[in-house]
Amino acid sequence: MGITTEELRASRKVLAEFDYEPAEIEKGYSGKSLYINLTDLTIKPKDITEQMKEIFIGGKGFGLWYLWNAVKPSTKWSDPENEIVISSGPIGGITQYPGSGKSLVVTLSPLTNSVMDSNVGGYFGPYLKFSGWDALEVQGKADQDVVVFIDGDRGKITIEKMELDPGASHLVSEQLTDMFAESEKDKKNISIVSTGSGADNTLIGLLNFSFYDLRRKAPRLKQAGRGGIGTVFREKNLAALVVRYSSLSGRSNNPADPSTIAKTGVKLAREINKFDDEQFRMRQIGTANLMTPMNDYDLLPVNNFKFGSHEDAVKISSDVLRSKFTQNMPDGCWVGCALSCCKAVDNFELKTGPFKGDKVIVDGPEYETAAGLGSNCGIFDPDHIIEANFYCDTYGIDTISTGTITAFAMECYENGVINKEITGGLELSFGSADAAMELIHQMGQGRGFGKIAGLGVRRMKHFFVDEYGADEAFLEDIGMENKGLEYSQYQAKESLAQQGGYAMTNKGPQHDEAWLIFMDMVNKQLPTFEKKAEALHYFPMFRTWFGLMGLCKLPWNDIIPESNKDADRPELIPEHVQNYVDIFNAVTGKQIDKDEMIRQSERVYNFQRVFNLRLGFGTREHDAAPYRALGPVTEEEYESRAERYDNQLRDDVGINPEGMSTADKVKKMREYRESRYEQLIDVVYKRRGWTTNGIPTIGHLCELGIDFPEVIETVKNKL
Secondary structure, three states: OOOOHHHHHHOOEEEEEEEOOOOOOEOOEOOEEEEEEOOOOEEEEEEOOHHHHHHHOOOHHHHHHHHHHHOOOOOOOOOOOOOEEEEOOOOOOOOOOOOOOOEEEEEEOOOOOOEEEEEEOOOHHHHHHHOOOOEEEEEOOOOOOEEEEEEOOOOEEEEEEOOOOOOOHHHHHHHHHHHHOOOOHHHHHEEEEEOOHHHHHOOOEOEEEEEEEOOOOEEEEEEEOHHHHHHHHHHOOEEEEEEEOOOOOOOOOOOOOHHHHHHHHHHHHHHHHHHOOOOOOHHHHHHHHHHHHHHHOOOOOEOOOOEOOOHHHHHHOHHHHHHHOOOOOOOOOOOOOOOOOOOEEEEEEOOOOOOOOOEEEEEOOOHHHHHHHOHHHOOOOHHHHHHHHHHHHHHOEOHHHHHHHHHHHHHHHHOOOOOHHHHOOOOOOOOOHHHHHHHHHHHHHOOOOHHHHOOOHHHHHHHHHHHHOOOHHHHHHHOOEEOOEEOOOOOOOOOHHHHHHHHOOOOOOOOOOOOOHHHHHHOOOOOOHHHHHHHHHHHHHHHHHHHHHOOOOHHHHOOOOHHHHHOOOHHHOHHHHHHHHHHHHHHHOOOOOHHHHHHHHHHHHHHHHHHHHHOOOOOHHHHOOOHHHOOOOOHHHHHHOHHHHHHHHHHHHOOOOOOOOHHHHHHHHHHHHHHHHHHHHHHHHHHHOEOOOOOEOHHHHHHHOOOOHHHHHHHHHHO
16 A cells, blocks of 8 residues: 555545535434435435434434335345444533443344444544534445545535555555544544455454544554444445544533533542552453453353363463553543543564564454454464454454354364365464464455355355255354354353343344343352343343443443442442433433333334344344353363263252263253253243244334334234
8 A cells, every 4th residue: 555645635536525514413412414325426414303312312223223214124235225324322422421432333234134233432423423413324335435524624525536445444544544634633533434355355344443542643443343344334335434523522412411421420530540450450451351350260262162261361361461552541442531441552563464564553452352363263372362453453354253253163174174175274273373363364355265264154154064064063053153143252151141142132142232141150140030031131221222322331330339339239330320321311401210221222122123023033043042152062061161060960950960971961961051041032032022932022112112114014024
C-alpha cells in the first residue's frame, strides 16, 4: 500500500453527495436516521418515530427494525437488499459514565443465514449520532469499492471512490484518518469503519471501528467481530465508512438532567479508583484478567474445548499478558471511561506474513482472543497470540471464530479426518503454532486450506463428511458451533445454565447474552431448573438492554460496590442496575424503573426471535448444542476428569461406575446430560413465554406491545 496521503487525496472522486443541517440532539436522540443505497447512490434522511423510540429504543433495536423492513423472508446475506445498520442508542456518547461509547451493528449473517448483531467500541457510533444521525442504514451494492464520508462539522455526506487498497485494516484506518483530518489536532475527531482482505475471502469477516489514541498518536481498532458482518461489508464493495465530528462536549446528548448523570458517574469512578486494583484489575489487564481464574476453575477451553485447564496455561496467564501490555492508562475506547480496559501492545515486531519486520500497535489481546488463539489450539505462547491477534484484526477476521475453527481443524487432523494432503502440508496438530499462524494468513489471503477453514465450522463439518467420508456424528459432537456461529471461549461442560446461555441465544453461542458459569458452577447459586430458567430470562434481557442504549456491560459487574455484600440479589449488582435506570431517565426525561428496563429488552429480544422465525430459524431444533458443550465426547475426556464424572454418575445419576468400561460410562453420562439439557429448555421456554417449540406465544407478544400484523402472521404460520 505505497500510495501517499497526498496521492490518495488527489485520487478522490465524488460519486454522490448530500448536504444537510445536522439535527439538534434532544434527550439522547437526533430524531433522524441516514439511509444510503450503494446501488443507485441514494442518500436520504428518515424520521425516527416515537414508536421506534418507545418499542425499539435505539442501538440493536433500531437495527432490527430497519432490517426487518428492508428484507424479505427469502433474502440472503449476499443479496443487495440486505442491510448493515449501525446505531448507538440514547445513552451512547455521554462522557460522564464509563462504557458509554458502544455501537451496535445488525445484518443478515453469512454464517447463520439469520439475524446477527455485534457490539463494538470506538468513536464511530457517538460521532455518527452527534453528526445528526441516530442510525445509519447501508443497503445495495456499489459497482466498485467506495468510501462513505459523513462530515458532521459541515453537514455533508459523500460517496467517493479513491485509490485505496482495502486489504489491511490497520493501514486503511491510518491513511483515512490522515486524509480526512484537517490537522494533527483534528485526528481525534475522525473515526473509521473498515475491514481487510480476510472479509473478502472468508465468511467470518469483522468490522474494525477506530478511535484516535492521543498518547500513541495513532488510530486504534475495536472489533464488531461476530457473525461475518465484515464479509457483508465487503460484499457491498464498501472500503470504509468515515465520520468526522469535532464539537464533542459533556452536553452533546442534551440530556434532560445532566446533574444526575454527572453525580452517578462520579460515584462509579470513585468505586473504580478504590476497588479495581483488588477486584478485576480492568485498568491493569483488561479482560485478559480472566485467563488465570478460568484455568484455575477448569473453565479455560483447551484443545477444542476438550479440557478446561492445562499446566502450561501459566505461560499465558493474566500476569504474563499484563507484562506485554504498554501500561499507558487510561486506555479507554471512548471518552471518559475510567475503567480503561482497552489494553494494547506497542512496537510489537511482526515475525511472519506480509508485514514481517514492521513494528505495530496490537489492540489486546482480550480474554476471548487469548483463549481462542492460544489455549483452545493448545498453544501457550504469548507472542504467538499477540501476532495472531494483529493479523486477525488487520485481515478483518473474527478472533473468536478463528480460534474455534482452528481448534476444530486440529482435532480433525489428529483423528485422521483430514491429513497433510488435504491441508496442503499444514501439520495442524494441537500446539502447532506455525501451522496455526499460516492458516490465519491463508484465510486472510484466500488461499490453500484457508479457503475451507474460512467457511466456518458448520460448513467444514458438512464438507468433511461429503468430500472425505468423515463420521458425521463425531463431527457434530466436536464441532463447536450453534446456529452456524462458533462458540466463544468458555468451557461450559459443568454449567448447565451456561450451556443454555450459549445454545438458547437468538444469534448463536456468544457470551454477551448470559455468562452464568460462576453463578452456576462455582457459587452454586442456581441449584434448580427454575432458578436456572430465571437467570436465563433475566440476564439475557438485562444484557440486551446495554445493546439498546450504546453501553458496555463491563462497568456493571466488573467493579463491585461496597453495598453489594448486603444486597438481596448480589449477582445482579443492584446498585449499578439502579445507576443505569437513573442515567436513562436523566438522559431521556422518562421515568422507568428496573422492571420496565427488563420489559424494554423483552420487547426487542422477542422481536428478534420472531425475526429468526420469519427467516426460517428460531425453533427448538436450532437451540440444540453440540455434545462437547454438554459433556465428555471421548473416553480421553472422561478419563481426564474420571473422579469428577464417576462421582456424578454415582451421586446424580444413581449408577455405580465400578466395573463399568469407560465407553459405557461415557454413554450413561451422555444420556443423563442430554436429558437435563432438554428439561432445561422446557423450563426456560415456559419462563420466557414461549411454546415448547421455542415460539413466542401470541398472548405474550400482545402483552409486550409488539403485536404488529406481520409479527403475528409470522408466529401464526409457525404454531
